[in-house]
Amino acid sequence: MPELPEVEVVRRGLERWVAGRTVSGAVVLHPRAARRHEAGGDDLAARLVGRTIEAASRRGKYLWLPLDGRDSALVAHLGMSGQLLVQPPDAPAETHLRAVIRFDDGGRELRFVDQRTFGGLALDALVPDDSEGRLPASVAHIARDPLDPLFDDRAWVRRLRSRRTGLKRALLDQTVASGIGNIYADESLWRARLHWATPTDTLPPARARELIGHVRDVMTEALGQGGTSFDSLYVNVNGESGYFDVSLAAYGQADRPCPRCGRPIVREAFMNRSSFRCPRCQRTPREPRW
Numbered sequence: 001m002p003e004l005p006e007v008e009v010v011r012r013g014l015e016r017w018v019a020g021r022t023v024s025g026a027v028v029l030h031p032r033a034a035r036r037h038e039a040g041g042d043d044l045a046a047r048l049v050g051r052t053i054e055a056a057s058r059r060g061k062y063l064w065l066p067l068d069g070r071d072s073a074l075v076a077h078l079g080m081s082g083q084l085l086v087q088p089p090d091a092p093a094e095t096h097l098r099a100v101i102r103f104d105d106g107g108r109e110l111r112f113v114d115q116r117t118f119g120g121l122a123l124d125a126l127v128p129d130d131s132e133g134r135l136p137a138s139v140a141h142i143a144r145d146p147l148d149p150l151f152d153d154r155a156w157v158r159r160l161r162s163r164r165t166g167l168k169r170a171l172l173d174q175t176v177a178s179g180i181g182n183i184y185a186d187e188s189l190w191r192a193r194l195h196w197a198t199p200t201d202t203l204p205p206a207r208a209r210e211l212i213g214h215v216r217d218v219m220t221e222a223l224g225q226g227g228t229s230f231d232s233l234y235v236n237v238n239g240e241s242g243y244f245d246v247s248l249a250a251y252g253q254a255d256r257p258c259p260r261c262g263r264p265i266v267r268e269a270f271m272n273r274s275s276f277r278c279p280r281c282q283r284t285p286r287e288p289r290w
Helices: 004-015 040-048 153-161 166-171 180-194 205-224
Strands: 023-028 058-059 062-066 074-078 082-087 097-103 109-114 120-128 134-136 268-269 273-278
Touching: 004 058, 004 062, 004 082, 004 205, 023 040, 040 074, 040 120, 062 134, 074 082, 074 134, 153 205, 166 180, 180 205, 180 273
Parallel strands: none
Antiparallel strands: 023 097, 058 062, 062 074, 074 120, 082 109, 097 109, 120 134, 268 273
């Protein structure tokens, strides 16, 4: 699933290509693409016509396009394989094309492509957030992400240490800090030399601050390389892949030497997925929280 850097790459592309443009027509080609919109795909398409997309916004992995009037936004859930592509109107339809949004200037159209149909589009009401801004109601419970200028490192350390869970579980909790997924959690823990099962309530504040610094660094570096693309499903609005996967030290590197000490990276089961670490640099804690 795309994480913060990948979603931010898409947001920047949408800001460039669709912000300020007015919708002239829309069509939803697959019912699952609008399953989060209670009234269905036809209603979603009809309610977009005549509306102007004001900007492209994001919190963590959540992406939305605020509409004129500041009362609602088009929320995009990318899921496992969702793509938002900006294409010429005469470009051939993609194999898994699920929705199309056209604009009154006759220029490039916005297409939602989703192979596995876990993602989707929906209109959502905008509500006030804690900084006098507005965000979709469905995103209101999501915490700020480490790249947000208003992210509070001290508050994050307090929330982290108040929990009795494993460190990686806390990193993946989007109500503590958003945007961190499996890839960047593993990379940040490797940089901090911390095991993913380290109890959060035993982590010294200084080590917690160091960890969130590594989270911020690794996401910034990934963003600079267009995100991480392990396959063709992770692309920007122009269909281009990111290149941070060639810089990964831990995630997906099972049996390869640790870049720091040379010990082979190990792959371990974690919450119905995989976790990667160096057994020498990231030793198992005495009382791990699985």
